[in-house]
Structure formats: C-alpha cells, structure tokens
Amino acid sequence: MIKKLTAYIGEYKKDTWMSPVSVTLEVILEVLLPVLMASVIDHGVEAGDMKYVIRMGAVMLVVAMLSLMAGTMSGVFAARASMGFGRNLRKAMYDNIQDFAFHNIDKFSTAGLVTRMTTDVTNIQNAFQMIIRMLVRAPIMMISALFMCVTISPRLSLIFLAALVFLGCVVAFIVTRAFPIFDELFKGYDRLNASVQENLTGIRVVKAYVREHFENEKFCKATGNLKDLNVRAEKLVVMNQPVMQFTVYTCILLISWFGAKMIVLDGIMTTGQLMSLFTYTMQILMSLMMISMVFVMVTMARSSAERIVEVLDEQSTLTNPEHPLYEVPDGSIIFDHVNFSYSDDEDKCVLQDINIQIHAGETIGIIGGTGSSKSTLVQLIPRLYDVLDGSVRVGGHDVREYDIESLRNEVSMVLQKNVLFSGTILENLRWGNKEATEEECRHACELAQAHEF
Structure with missing residues (x-):
C-alpha cells in the first residue's frame, strides 16, 4: 500500500527529500544552543567575564537565526511536497473513476467516492507532511539530546530511559485502540454524505410528500453516530497530552533533585550543565510528543490510505478487446x-x-x-x-x-x-x-x- 501511494509523489521528490535535510540541519543547530548556554553560564556569568558572555551571545544569535531559516525552508518544502502529493492522488483517483463502468460506481457509491477524494486525501496529505517533517525532526532531536545528556551525566540519563519506555507503552495503547474507531468513523462520513446527497437531489420529492421531519431525523442520526465515534476516538487521543505533561514534570523534578545533589554534595556537575539538562529534557519529551502526534495522525491516515488504494486498484469491468472494431455497419x-x-x-x-x-x-x-x-x-x-x-x-x-x-x-x-x-x-x-x-x-x-x- 505504501509503495502504491508513494509512486504518486512524482515531480515533488526533490521537495520531499529537501524537507528532511533542512529539518536535520535545524535540529543540529538547536541541539548546540544548550551547550553554548552552559558555556556562557560556567565561563562567562560565574567567572564575571562580560566579553565572553557577549561573544558567545553573538554566536548563539547566529546559530538561532540559521536554525530558524532551516526550519522555515523545511516548512516550505514540506508544504509544497504534501500539497503536490495530494493533488497527484486526487488526479489519479479522478482519472481512474472516469474509466469506471456503472458497475464499479455502484460498488463504491457516489458519496463514498466524494469522501475518498476529499476527506481521505486530506488526511493522507496531512500525515505525509508530518512524516517528512515532524517524524524526521523528532527522532533526530531525541537521539541527539539523549546523546548530549549521556555525555553530561550518564547517571541522570537513566531517567530519560524510563520515561521513553513508559511513553512508548502509552502511545502503543492509544494507536492500537484508536485505529478501529477511525476506520468506522470514515465509513460514517460516507453515510452522512449519502444522506445529504439524497436529500438535496430529491428535495422536490421531500417537500412534495412533506418528509422534512423524516429527513431531519435521518440526518441527525448520521451526525449523532459521527459524534459518538469522534468522542470515543478523542477519549483515547486526549490521554496523550496529560500523560506527556506528567512525564515532563516528573523528569524535571527528578533531574532537579539529583542534579542539585551532584552539584552541592558531589561537585561533579556545574550549574551550566544542569541548565542544559533541563533544556535537553524539554527537547526529548517534546520530541516524544511529536512522535505520538504523528502516530495518531498516521493511524487516521491508514484508514484513509486503504480506502484510497481501493479506488486506485479498482479496474473497470468494461474493457476494449485486443483488436476492436471502430465502425458500426448499421443500426440493427x-x-x-x-x-x-x-x-x-x-x-x-x-x-x-x-x-x-x-x-x-x-x-x-x-x-x-x-x-x-x-x-x-x-x-x-x-x-x-x-x-x-x-x-x-x-x-x-x-x-x-x-x-x-x-x-x-x-x-x-x-x-x-x-x-x-x-x-x-x-x-x-x-x-x-x-x-x-x-x-x-x-x-x-x-x-x-x-x-x-
């Protein structure tokens, strides 16, 4: 399925590759900032060397600006690639639908085809943009920040290891439970579109037979079903935010407690190193939050992808013979x-x-x-x-x-x-x-x- 869809990236392959390259550069520059900040605190502020503070501050400003530029370019490349990918998907689906026989259209229904070309393609488009940007940025950021934490204090790094295992289990739980709900949700969109289409197409019949109340009830039932499915899915997805915040604050408290002891009692850590650890903590856990968001989006997109591939793989039941006739002799x-x-x-x-x-x-x-x-x-x-x-x-x-x-x-x-x-x-x-x-x-x-x- 993935191979089938990626074939439609087409002329946007360059943008698809340039986005991860730009975001990698952005991450590398961001990871350097806490190191420079620690140097400013340990060798500039605590030593009272104002010239060193100004010099390193200028370096930090340049690094921050370069990181901003790389991030902006990554966003531009990702937007261009995802929009182009969505356009190619819609065009491929539309071209294939034009070749459908009535039998093929009856199989999918008009409302179902409309949903697949609009809502489903939009989900794929959004997921693709998150994959080539956030799913590249988050792992590189997390691994780089973890490496820096291990370099500063291997003992304190064990806190992050425990946090990673805990959050990984939570994300896996959310994804496995949410996928079946999202799958049913998109089928609900098909039913809702069918209800609206029938009502608008046959509005004269509805009014002639005074069936407005019945149509309202049918529509309310369809929207109510969608609401229930959305609520069920959101109950799972919203778990991500509070669990992530709990993990972040717990890690900060543990690093503050053990880091303070290592500074005051053991003298094996500097104040600047502790400050950089706090920054790396936020980078690691924000990366995990990004990954969890991508997984939730990919879970939604997986259902949409399966529905889109069904249309792309569908072959018309009517085909030309190998050597067709091009002239009709008479009207018998x-x-x-x-x-x-x-x-x-x-x-x-x-x-x-x-x-x-x-x-x-x-x-x-x-x-x-x-x-x-x-x-x-x-x-x-x-x-x-x-x-x-x-x-x-x-x-x-x-x-x-x-x-x-x-x-x-x-x-x-x-x-x-x-x-x-x-x-x-x-x-x-x-x-x-x-x-x-x-x-x-x-x-x-x-x-x-x-x-x-």
Missing part, C-alpha cells in the same frame, strides 16, 4: 438469450432469456411497469453494462467486439435522470459534439422541443 440490434444481473448473481437476474430483433431504421416502443428493467435493457446497447449470459449485437457484431468510445458515439441515448453541468446551456449542448455551431445547437433544441424555454 439483436438481443440473443440475454441474462443480466447487477450483482453478478445468476439467481438475481433482472433480465432473463431476452430475445429481441430490431431492424435498422425501425422504431419500436418498450412498455412495462416501474422497475420492470426497461432502462436496464436500453443501457446494454451502448455497453454501459455487460450481459451475464447471451449477447447483444449492434450492426451484426457483439457490442463487446467494438471500441467502447466508437460504439457509444453511434448510440444516441436520453437517460431517465439528466444533469446540467456547470457552465452555459450552449456548453452543455456541445457535450455530444464539441465542434457544433450555434445554429446546429439551436436546431437540436428545436428537434427536442426545447427551443421555447
């Missing part, structure tokens, strides 16, 4: 012992053993009650679906032998539910022929009895 249509099911289940066929022969130029009417599969029958002619058994032949050839685009260009079809796309009426009329003149579009409106409105 033959249904030869056709069986069709939306679920590929022979026991649930909506059309069974259909045999029809229509000659070129002939006009026929198909009459039947609501739900008797009249539209389904017609949709098999331009191969919007494939038959389960038998064959549909147009111009004497099975529709599966034709190039799909060539076949559909020869079939004029008015669907039950028509949609006006954004743009002008003229732009909508040119969907059938983008080179059509305005006069041809007017003539088409007259033929369709639509020129008056």
Whole structure:
C-alpha cells in the first residue's frame, strides 16, 4: 500500500527529500544552543567575564537565526511536497473513476467516492507532511539530546530511559485502540454524505410528500453516530497530552533533585550543565510528543490510505478487446438469450432469456411497469453494462467486439435522470459534439422541443 501511494509523489521528490535535510540541519543547530548556554553560564556569568558572555551571545544569535531559516525552508518544502502529493492522488483517483463502468460506481457509491477524494486525501496529505517533517525532526532531536545528556551525566540519563519506555507503552495503547474507531468513523462520513446527497437531489420529492421531519431525523442520526465515534476516538487521543505533561514534570523534578545533589554534595556537575539538562529534557519529551502526534495522525491516515488504494486498484469491468472494431455497419440490434444481473448473481437476474430483433431504421416502443428493467435493457446497447449470459449485437457484431468510445458515439441515448453541468446551456449542448455551431445547437433544441424555454 505504501509503495502504491508513494509512486504518486512524482515531480515533488526533490521537495520531499529537501524537507528532511533542512529539518536535520535545524535540529543540529538547536541541539548546540544548550551547550553554548552552559558555556556562557560556567565561563562567562560565574567567572564575571562580560566579553565572553557577549561573544558567545553573538554566536548563539547566529546559530538561532540559521536554525530558524532551516526550519522555515523545511516548512516550505514540506508544504509544497504534501500539497503536490495530494493533488497527484486526487488526479489519479479522478482519472481512474472516469474509466469506471456503472458497475464499479455502484460498488463504491457516489458519496463514498466524494469522501475518498476529499476527506481521505486530506488526511493522507496531512500525515505525509508530518512524516517528512515532524517524524524526521523528532527522532533526530531525541537521539541527539539523549546523546548530549549521556555525555553530561550518564547517571541522570537513566531517567530519560524510563520515561521513553513508559511513553512508548502509552502511545502503543492509544494507536492500537484508536485505529478501529477511525476506520468506522470514515465509513460514517460516507453515510452522512449519502444522506445529504439524497436529500438535496430529491428535495422536490421531500417537500412534495412533506418528509422534512423524516429527513431531519435521518440526518441527525448520521451526525449523532459521527459524534459518538469522534468522542470515543478523542477519549483515547486526549490521554496523550496529560500523560506527556506528567512525564515532563516528573523528569524535571527528578533531574532537579539529583542534579542539585551532584552539584552541592558531589561537585561533579556545574550549574551550566544542569541548565542544559533541563533544556535537553524539554527537547526529548517534546520530541516524544511529536512522535505520538504523528502516530495518531498516521493511524487516521491508514484508514484513509486503504480506502484510497481501493479506488486506485479498482479496474473497470468494461474493457476494449485486443483488436476492436471502430465502425458500426448499421443500426440493427439483436438481443440473443440475454441474462443480466447487477450483482453478478445468476439467481438475481433482472433480465432473463431476452430475445429481441430490431431492424435498422425501425422504431419500436418498450412498455412495462416501474422497475420492470426497461432502462436496464436500453443501457446494454451502448455497453454501459455487460450481459451475464447471451449477447447483444449492434450492426451484426457483439457490442463487446467494438471500441467502447466508437460504439457509444453511434448510440444516441436520453437517460431517465439528466444533469446540467456547470457552465452555459450552449456548453452543455456541445457535450455530444464539441465542434457544433450555434445554429446546429439551436436546431437540436428545436428537434427536442426545447427551443421555447
């Protein structure tokens, strides 16, 4: 799954690599600051050497500015890489969806596809930015600060070791418990989007049958379910902050107590070294907090990643033959012992053993009650679906032998539910022929009895 997604980083690989490089430089410079501060206290303040304090202060200022610049560049590179990665993912999903057959779209639902292209991609985008920045910064910062602590006092460093083990267990507990909840949460978003989509699409029907109260209850139920799932997830995630603060303050108290004894009683530590230990304590524990935040975000993104890969891996159930036909000889249509099911289940066929022969130029009417599969029958002619058994032949050839685009260009079809796309009426009329003149579009409106409105 990871290999599949990272392939869409594409032209943003340079930014993806430059962000960790910049953040590594930032961390190295930040780790030097406490060492310089300890030197200022031990050799400048306590010795009363003001020139040394000014000189080292200037060095600290330069180091801090360089660290700021490196951090800023890291943020720019990470933002550019993550936004580009999200764009490429959306484009890849959209391109693949354009090739979907109706059967593929029915599998995911329109609301589910919208959620995957918006909410899920945003989660992946945010997680990717945190990974190439925070997940690089935090471990390097933690390891560097730990190394400096061990250099200053190996004995006091054991405090950090105990803190690391404790926080690692807490993060593992949160991640393992939160993942199933986030997985269900995104499915809840699909249900909510479906509810809103149905309501807005059928708003005239809702008002005509005075069903506003029922739709409100359905919507409230969907949002209530999302609220409950969010609360369950947040109950786990919010544990991270108080546990982290407890660990930070405990480490500071222990270092203060034992460090003071080592200065006053043993004389094996300087005041500057103790001050630098406090700074390294905050750096280590802040790094752990960053890592825990990344793990929580990655846990959310994992569910989104699985849903996105499902769309990217989905192959259209309708494909062109190896050597397709590009011309339709005539308009004759033959249904030869056709069986069709939306679920590929022979026991649930909506059309069974259909045999029809229509000659070129002939006009026929198909009459039947609501739900008797009249539209389904017609949709098999331009191969919007494939038959389960038998064959549909147009111009004497099975529709599966034709190039799909060539076949559909020869079939004029008015669907039950028509949609006006954004743009002008003229732009909508040119969907059938983008080179059509305005006069041809007017003539088409007259033929369709639509020129008056």
